[in-house]
Amino acid sequence: MITADVDVGVGMADGRAGPRKWSLDEENWSRAWWVPLVVVVMAALTWGLLGYVEGGCERGPRGGCVAADGYELRGWVFFLAAMPAYFVVVTGLTADRWPPALGVAAGGVVCGLGTLTQGRTTGHLVVAGVLLALAVTAPVLAHRRRRAARA
Secondary structure, three states, X not given: OOEEEEOOOOOOOOOOOOOEEEEOOHHHHOOOOHHHHHHHHXXXXXXXXXXXXXXXXXXXXXXXXXXXXXXXXXXXXXXXXHHHHHHHHHHHHHOOOHHHHHHHXXXXXXXXXXXXXXXXXXXXXXXXXXXXHHHHHHHHHHXXXXXXXXX
């Protein structure tokens, strides 16, 4: 279980004073907000990644890959969305609850189809293929985990 000390109780009307622990327990895994959260994060990451697919990479001042001229915003979105996307996609692939898995499935389908509408180059097809594979894999893994837990 993932836990974090987050101050969510100071000054609350229910009379609690002091920090409460927030955790990804059974109650939070089952929340419906996982679906739109995962879709939005995956969409941001895909949009940023497509900036690299469409614009290419240029050599940066330190020798690394930076987004080409006209695609800088997409490069920053990709950079900023990478860690949240990693968290929500791994959560969707490892959770035995349906909302995170359905979020990865919906995000994979929406972003995969959106990628195919942007172009049919090899880069577009690879990104779309990975997204559509995630869309199929997440619900299958969640179903297998739930079935194994019941057995």
